[in-house]
Amino acid sequence: MIYEVFLKKDGRDEYRHAGALEAANDELALVLARESYLRRAEGSRLWLARRDHIIEGGTDFVAPNADKPHRHHDGQAVAAHRKQVREDRS
Amino acid sequence: MTDSTTHSTIDFLLTFADDEHLMGQQHTEWIGITPFLEEDLAFSSIGQDELGHAVMLYELVLELQGIEATDTAIDELAYRRTDEEYRSSAFVEYSTEDWAQALVRHWIYDTVEEQRWNMVAESSLQPLREVSVRAGREEVYHRRHANALLDSLLTSDAARQKLLDALEVLTPLVPSLLAPAPSEQAALNDGVVGGSSAALDSLLVEAIQDRFGVEVSFATIDQPPQARLTRSEHFAPLIGRMREVLDYDPEASW
Numbered sequence: 001m002i003y004e005v006f007l008k009k010d011g012r013d014e015y016r017h018a019g020a021l022e023a024a025n026d027e028l029a030l031v032l033a034r035e036s037y038l039r040r041a042e043g044s045r046l047w048l049a050r051r052d053h054i055i056e057g058g059t060d061f062v063a064p065n066a067d068k069p070h071r072h073h074d075g076q077a078v079a080a081h082r083k084q085v086r087e088d089r090s
Numbered sequence: 091m092t093d094s095t096t097h098s099t100i101d102f103l104l105t106f107a108d109d110e111h112l113m114g115q116q117h118t119e120w121i122g123i124t125p126f127l128e129e130d131l132a133f134s135s136i137g138q139d140e141l142g143h144a145v146m147l148y149e150l151v152l153e154l155q156g157i158e159a160t161d162t163a164i165d166e167l168a169y170r171r172t173d174e175e176y177r178s179s180a181f182v183e184y185s186t187e188d189w190a191q192a193l194v195r196h197w198i199y200d201t202v203e204e205q206r207w208n209m210v211a212e213s214s215l216q217p218l219r220e221v222s223v224r225a226g227r228e229e230v231y232h233r234r235h236a237n238a239l240l241d242s243l244l245t246s247d248a249a250r251q252k253l254l255d256a257l258e259v260l261t262p263l264v265p266s267l268l269a270p271a272p273s274e275q276a277a278l279n280d281g282v283v284g285g286s287s288a289a290l291d292s293l294l295v296e297a298i299q300d301r302f303g304v305e306v307s308f309a310t311i312d313q314p315p316q317a318r319l320t321r322s323e324h325f326a327p328l329i330g331r332m333r334e335v336l337d338y339d340p341e342a343s344w
Contacts, residue, residue: 021128024242031238032128034231035135 002051003029005036007043015047096154098273099215099282101177103154105271105318106206107147108178111168113199114140115332116182116192125189132235136196139228144168146221153217162343169333173321176329180322181260181267190249190256197236198260201297202267204229205290214281240301257302264294265308269317 002022006015018037023029029048038046065071117137124130148167149159157163182199186192207222207229243249270287277283291308298306314320 022126023128025238027234027238028242031231031235032132035132036128039131039135 001025001029003033003048004051004054005033006047006049007037008045008047009042010044015045018042020051095276095280098276099280100151100154101273102271102277102282103147103151103218105177105274107144107151108176109182109199109267110140110147110203111144112178112182112328114138114142114144115328116185117196119185119331120189120192129239133192133196136232136235139225139232143221143225143228146225150215150217150221165336169329169336173325173329174319176321176325177271177318178321178325179263179266179269179317180324181263183322183324183328184260184263185324185328186259188256188259190252191259193236193239193243194253194256195260196232197240197301198264198294198298199267200229200232200236201294202290204233205285205293206287209283209285212281212284218282237301244302254302254304257298257304257306261306261308262311264306265311265313266317266322268294268308269313272316272318 001024002020004020005018007018008015021029021033021036023032026048030046033046033048037043114137117140118134120137121130121134124133145164145168148164151167152159152163181195184195186195204226207226210218210222211226213219213222240253243253268287268290271277274283274286278286295306295308298304
């Protein structure tokens with residue numbers, strides 16, 4: 001089985017994806033991930049997730065939102081509008 | 091400490107240190123050739139841990155000898171004694187290219203090593219107690235690693251047979267690992283160690299029964315009376331490999 005490896009350092013950093021490894025079971029995955037990914041103190045906590053347990057949204061599902069520019073506004077139009085309304089009222 | 095106490099303590103520490111040193115060397119010789127990459131990293135890390143334990147024990151020896159524990163002094167002690175001055179067991183001197191043997195030996199060695207650290211956890215020698223805490227922590231991982239692999243492999247008939255064959259090859263060597271330091275009784279009397287290596291025999295027999303479902307007996311295996319004072323035929327080539335780089339340029343500073 002393939003396991004995805006996530007590491008977290010002490011403090012406020014979030015878990016970050018570090019790589020993957022193949023192992024026959026959960027315990028072996030833990031034992032092997034420790035020396036493959038943490039032997040130089042790259043993190044102080046470890047998550048392993050079986051790849052087949054990950055719920056994936058593929059590009060076909062996710063991509064269409066890229067062609068909706070109205071969802072990508074940077075707030076300038078709204079800010080300008082609010083300013084205009086404030087000025088009109090005063 | 092009196093001179094004779096110092097002498098017996100040093101002898102006791104060297105017996106442990108030399109096993110750690112040679113076991114570490116044997117494990118690290120698998121780098122690049124274990125059956126898969128992750129195991130390559132794990133197994134050589136474990137080997138490095140054992141080498142680290144050896145260094146800590148050699149440092150204690152040098153301290154008792156009144157020698158400053160510089161890298162050069164540690165190397166001198168670790169690599170430059172005569173064959174007779176080493177106290178290693180035939181069990182760790184034995185070199186193998188068989189992965190099943192390397193794995194079973196790892197499990198047996200760490201089963202025994204864990205107990206050896208426990209036996210010095212209350213030592214009258216304070217720095218040895220400290221070393222045992224650190225090494226004991228690492229042993230938890232070593233044992234878990236060996237057991238995880240064996241748990242998995244023993245479910246396959248083909249792998250199980252290879253492991254049992256390996257156990258059969260290693261069994262005659264086990265008494266050498268259990269053989270006490272020549273000075274063990276003195277170290278016991280001085281409180282340097284809290285238990286005798288004779289106690290390890292039945293413990294290991296039981297552990298092997300639980301682990302492999304096989305009954306072994308070490309008592310019936312012929313053993314030289316002072317096993318720790320003689321080296322097996324595997325020692326010379328092994329120490330030769332270990333000295334190879336040092337010998338290449340003896341004056342080099344590391």
